[in-house]
Amino acid sequence: MEKFTILHGLVAPMDRANVDTDAIIPKQFLKSIKRSGFGPNLFDEWRYMDQGQPGMDNTKRVLNPNFVLNQARFQGAKVLLTRDNFGCGSSREHAPWAIEDYGFRVLIGTSFADIFFSNCFKNGLLPIKLPAAEVDALFDQVTVTPGYSLRIDLEAQTITRPDGKVIPFDVDPFRKYCLLNGFDDIGLTLRHAEKIREFESRRQAEQPWLFT
Amino acid sequence: MALHTLYEKLWNSHVVHEEDDGTALIYIDRHLVHEVTSPQAFEGLRLAGRKPWRTGSIVATADHNTPTDDWASGIKDPISRLQVETLDANIREVGAKAYFPFKDLRQGIVHVIGPENGATLPGMTVVCGDSHTSTHGAFACLAHGIGTSEVEHVMATQCLLQKKSKTLLIKVDGTLGKGVSAKDIILHVIGRIGTAGGTGYAMEFGGSAIRALSMEGRMTLCNMAIEAGARAGLVGVDEVTIEYLRGRDFAPKGDLWDKAVEYWRTLVSDHGAPFDRVVEIDARAILPQVTWGTSPEMVTTIDGTVPDPEKETDPVRREGYARALEYMGLTPRTPISSIKVDKVFIGSCTNSRIEDLREAASVVRGRQVADNIKLALVVPGSGLVKRQAEAEGLDKIFKAAGFDWREPGCSMCLAMNADRLEPGERCASTSNRNFEGRQGPGGRTHLVSPAMAAAAAIAGRFVDVREIL
Numbered sequence: 239m240e241k242f243t244i245l246h247g248l249v250a251p252m253d254r255a256n257v258d259t260d261a262i263i264p265k266q267f268l269k270s271i272k273r274s275g276f277g278p279n280l281f282d283e284w285r286y287m288d289q290g291q292p293g294m295d296n297t298k299r300v301l302n303p304n305f306v307l308n309q310a311r312f313q314g315a316k317v318l319l320t321r322d323n324f325g326c327g328s329s330r331e332h333a334p335w336a337i338e339d340y341g342f343r344v345l346i347g348t349s350f351a352d353i354f355f356s357n358c359f360k361n362g363l364l365p366i367k368l369p370a371a372e373v374d375a376l377f378d379q380v381t382v383t384p385g386y387s388l389r390i391d392l393e394a395q396t397i398t399r400p401d402g403k404v405i406p407f408d409v410d411p412f413r414k415y416c417l418l419n420g421f422d423d424i425g426l427t428l429r430h431a432e433k434i435r436e437f438e439s440r441r442q443a444e445q446p447w448l449f450t
Numbered sequence: 451m452a453l454h455t456l457y458e459k460l461w462n463s464h465v466v467h468e469e470d471d472g473t474a475l476i477y478i479d480r481h482l483v484h485e486v487t488s489p490q491a492f493e494g495l496r497l498a499g500r501k502p503w504r505t506g507s508i509v510a511t512a513d514h515n516t517p518t519d520d521w522a523s524g525i526k527d528p529i530s531r532l533q534v535e536t537l538d539a540n541i542r543e544v545g546a547k548a549y550f551p552f553k554d555l556r557q558g559i560v561h562v563i564g565p566e567n568g569a570t571l572p573g574m575t576v577v578c579g580d581s582h583t584s585t586h587g588a589f590a591c592l593a594h595g596i597g598t599s600e601v602e603h604v605m606a607t608q609c610l611l612q613k614k615s616k617t618l619l620i621k622v623d624g625t626l627g628k629g630v631s632a633k634d635i636i637l638h639v640i641g642r643i644g645t646a647g648g649t650g651y652a653m654e655f656g657g658s659a660i661r662a663l664s665m666e667g668r669m670t671l672c673n674m675a676i677e678a679g680a681r682a683g684l685v686g687v688d689e690v691t692i693e694y695l696r697g698r699d700f701a702p703k704g705d706l707w708d709k710a711v712e713y714w715r716t717l718v719s720d721h722g723a724p725f726d727r728v729v730e731i732d733a734r735a736i737l738p739q740v741t742w743g744t745s746p747e748m749v750t751t752i753d754g755t756v757p758d759p760e761k762e763t764d765p766v767r768r769e770g771y772a773r774a775l776e777y778m779g780l781t782p783r784t785p786i787s788s789i790k791v792d793k794v795f796i797g798s799c800t801n802s803r804i805e806d807l808r809e810a811a812s813v814v815r816g817r818q819v820a821d822n823i824k825l826a827l828v829v830p831g832s833g834l835v836k837r838q839a840e841a842e843g844l845d846k847i848f849k850a851a852g853f854d855w856r857e858p859g860c861s862m863c864l865a866m867n868a869d870r871l872e873p874g875e876r877c878a879s880t881s882n883r884n885f886e887g888r889q890g891p892g893g894r895t896h897l898v899s900p901a902m903a904a905a906a907a908i909a910g911r912f913v914d915v916r917e918i919l
């Protein structure tokens with residue numbers, strides 16, 4: 239997993255609530271048995287005028303000019319500004335894979351669906367929850383400011399706006415530690431292998447029917 | 451003595467290790483695996499040179515991609531076929547407690563096959579790379595949907611990293627009216643608390659109306675807890691739970707059964723245990739529900755009308771409503787009972803069990819599917835459900851009425867196989883998600899109970915099933 243320390247990135251606004259994972263990456267792309275290459279199909283149904291299928295040459299497809307990520311000023315965006323309950327619906331990890339593959343590293347919004355939220359951290363993405371007033375202000379600013387960028391410092395847990403205002407944010411200490419160091423959860427968990435084995439033997443003795 | 455909720459009991463009995471910040475390693479008893487979210491996990495294990503920790507915890511099946519008709523010709527879509535074959539190969543390589551591959555008699559939707567084979571037992575932690583894993587909470591299991599990285603993590607370590615959730619009790623008291631089912635309860639709940647209302651909570655269902663439900667009904671409730679934002683749904687153990695499990699294939703037998711039952715009976719929230727939040731609902735006030743929009747919270751009653759976005763004061767909500775109505779091709783203030791449907795889908799892990807089919811068949815019996823219905827599908831949740839339904843003659847009732855009777859699988863719940871809506875088509879569906887494009891690009895989904903879906907097939911439009919019964 240790629241380390242995350244400080245990011246200075248262009249912001250793109252996704253101004254709708256309840257963006258679900260079916261919208262983030264439509265189901266036809268779930269048939270892949272790989273983890274990468276989902277970026278060109280991020281928000282496929284909103285992004286293109288035709289119906290996307292796996293294996294298509296996405297560079298030849300007609301883009302929907304009204305879709306926000308297709309606008310010239312948001313090309314290369316690294317920060318996605320979102321509304322309530324982003325990432326709801328299906329648990330598909332293809333959603334954060336697609337977001338990461340597209341080039342985003344940070345999501346900022348008022349709330350995220352639980353499974354999506356934890357999937358983000360496992361894929362080097364930093365989802366940040368802010369109070370509604372802060373998010374509203376960011377939407378207002380990004381809409382009227384071409385080239386609007388934010389500086390996100392994970393160690394300090396701060397977002398710095400172009401006007402100098404610093405917004406603090408919360409992040410779970412363990413997830414922060416993993417993200418800062420690019421650690422993968424499995425390796426960390428296996429440090430406790432002995433404890434897991436002990437737990438397992440005890441459980442097997444107490445509830446043998448779980449182990450038949 | 452401290453009083454504990456069911457969630458706390460399940461949590462406490464599975465903590466292997468806890469970090470200072472409250473992140474805990476939770477031991478996983480049962481790992482359900484299907485073809486869509488597992489290939490990258492197996493691949494990850496191989497790449498890292500890791501071995502699965504306890505393959506005896508794995509129960510696997512192919513369900514999302516499998517066709518529901520013409521099984522003789524196999525899986526025609528090459529990409530779907532590759533995914534299913536990849537699962538076959540992975541299970542062959544690492545092993546499992548049980549695998550129900552494509553065409554196996556016991557193949558079916560992962561959340562149907564777990565409980566019906568007794569692979570889901572009270573007191574377990576159950577995970578699956580699928581959000582509707584919450585279903586299994588009906589058996590007083592701590593059941594979580596997980597992402598593919600977590601699937602890999604569980605395979606490699608038999609543990610999941612979790613933070614403790616808050617607890618929410620949905621207390622439903624009173625008797626449900628005729629024609630009103632578990633599906634109507636949960637749609638009503640989601641309409642009331644919203645799709646993010648349960649975020650951060652484990653949602654336990656209690657009260658006399660829940661105790662009166664069958665295991666099938668309880669599974670329907672817990673299945674859709676995730677649509678209310680709760681990662682886990684829960685119902686405490688009672689006689690209904692125990693009777694359902696008795697004699698199931700993987701359930702304990704003999705002395706072990708007695709020992710297990712004794713323990714299972716403790717898996718209820720202690721009387722008076724404090725919940726972080728309680729929502730009380732009067733069962734008598736619940737009417738048959740129909741969703742009108744593109745989120746399960748966009749729901750009303752059969753005697754209701756499509757809302758008017760202009761009446762919404764919150765701008766984000768107003769926008770959302772307007773967008774949903776445009777997508778759904780509906781005008782404000784249209785009575786729900788005047789909305790015509792093109793297709794009907796009875797199936798999915800929400801409503802494809804034997805009781806659901808019985809309920810639908812009781813409405814259909816002796817009647818005909820309306821002329822304007824292009825396709826009415828019944829897709830049993832598993833091979834075993836299908837066989838049981840056929841033994842009861844339900845297939846004949848459906849077929850005589852003009853329904854298609856299919857092989858088990860996820861089917862038109864998410865349209866990864868050939869069963870789907872065409873753009874603009876409207877469907878009365880017993881599934882759990884009415885998101886844009888969920889049942890096919892441009893398709894319009896209305897979520898309803900099995901009885902309401904059956905009634906819509908007969909009438910060609912939404913109709914109050916209570917008028918038919």
Ligand code: SF4
Nearest residue numbers: 582798799860863864
């Ligand atoms: S039936 Fe639908 S919701 Fe259930 S597991 Fe299959 S695709 Fe998911």
